Amino acid sequence: MSQNIHIIGAATTFGQPRLGVDLGPDAIRYAGLDKALSSLGYTVTDAGDIRSKYRVNASNHSIKNETNLLNYREVMDFSLELAAEVDNTVSSGQFPLILGGDHSLSIGSLAGISKHYEDLGVIWYDAHGDLNDSRTSPSGNIHGMPLGISCGVGDEDLVNLYNPGIKVKPQNVVLIGMRDLDEGEKLYIKENGILTFTMGDIRTKGIESVMKEALTHLEGRTDGIHLSVDVDALDPLETPGTGTPVDGGLSLSESQLAMEILNDSGRITSMDLVEVNPLLDEKNKTAEKAVKIAESLFGKKQL
Numbered sequence: 001m002s003q004n005i006h007i008i009g010a011a012t013t014f015g016q017p018r019l020g021v022d023l024g025p026d027a028i029r030y031a032g033l034d035k036a037l038s039s040l041g042y043t044v045t046d047a048g049d050i051r052s053k054y055r056v057n058a059s060n061h062s063i064k065n066e067t068n069l070l071n072y073r074e075v076m077d078f079s080l081e082l083a084a085e086v087d088n089t090v091s092s093g094q095f096p097l098i099l100g101g102d103h104s105l106s107i108g109s110l111a112g113i114s115k116h117y118e119d120l121g122v123i124w125y126d127a128h129g130d131l132n133d134s135r136t137s138p139s140g141n142i143h144g145m146p147l148g149i150s151c152g153v154g155d156e157d158l159v160n161l162y163n164p165g166i167k168v169k170p171q172n173v174v175l176i177g178m179r180d181l182d183e184g185e186k187l188y189i190k191e192n193g194i195l196t197f198t199m200g201d202i203r204t205k206g207i208e209s210v211m212k213e214a215l216t217h218l219e220g221r222t223d224g225i226h227l228s229v230d231v232d233a234l235d236p237l238e239t240p241g242t243g244t245p246v247d248g249g250l251s252l253s254e255s256q257l258a259m260e261i262l263n264d265s266g267r268i269t270s271m272d273l274v275e276v277n278p279l280l281d282e283k284n285k286t287a288e289k290a291v292k293i294a295e296s297l298f299g300k301k302q303l
């Protein structure tokens with residue numbers, strides 16, 4: 001892993017309906033991210049926040065376009081800007097650590113990162129698959145679509161954003177923590193043989209063997225691995241400050257072990273840490289957990 005971490009705040013809220021998730025990057029900074037990573041010996045720089053040029057207010061926040069996509073233009077423009085920043089970060093040899101913000105930001109982060117890899121792997125650590133398109137989505141919220149879009153499904157302009165073509169091959173994706181998949185997502189997973197670990201699988205096999213299986217699956221076929229952590233992968237008792245909580249999730253200590261195993265592999269090349277919404281939180285608890293997850297990924301061991 002690069003010794004230089006570049007933090008990019010992706011202060012977007014347009015991928016989902018709740019106000020406040022654009023404050024996620026500051027909540028994570030306030031919880032001490034920079035200091036935690038510097039203490040591990042990394043050189044940490046912070047780009048500050050990329051913020052949508054569109055203003056947000058309660059009544060303009062969730063506007064549908066003709067094809068069931070909410071805040072389409074806003075998400076599109078934001079993703080382009082984020083993709084360029086992430087692209088530059090990888091070009092300069094730094095590790096991009098993108099703080100969210102809602103999960104639609106991964107459209108931009110994957111667009112920027114994938115330019116640098118032939119066969120990018122993706123570990124999607126989340127309660128949700130985020131594999132919907134405008135037809136399968138129950139909500140029209142684009143934060144339920146970024147992985148599908150990056151795999152080439154859905155709106156053509158979003159799929160071809162920043163650099164034309166698909167960003168990630170579905171066989172290079174591993175889903176971990178799944179417990180709220182929509183019918184269309186289940187079908188897509190089956191049809192494309194995406195390696196998927198539900199909470200049931202994790203309870204049966206244990207998180208250690210799940211993470212090792214994930215890494216083995218991506219071995220040989222990928223030249224870099226992007227890790228996308230949605231804090232709703234964790235149980236809402238751990239991370240209540242998020243817009244779409246789902247009961248029955250991972251604990252903090254399981255997640256720390258998962259991150260330590262990824263760190264030991266030395267194969268993670270970029271990361272998103274998303275869906276922290278301090279307006280829904282209890283005393284910034286969720287952002288504090290997010291910092292602990294990042295710490296474990298970058299090398300803090302419990303012993």
Ligand SMILES: NC(=[NH2+])NCCC[C@H](N)C(=O)O
Pocket residue numbers: 102103104128130132137138139140141143144145180181182230232244275
């Ligand atoms: N990144 C997230 N939290 N996504 C939640 C998605 C929920 C649901 N599957 C939808 O498409 O609306």
Ligand SMILES: [Mn+2]
Pocket residue numbers: 126127128230232233244
């Ligand atoms: Mn989620």
Ligand SMILES: [Mn+2]
Pocket residue numbers: 103126128130143230
């Ligand atoms: Mn998500």
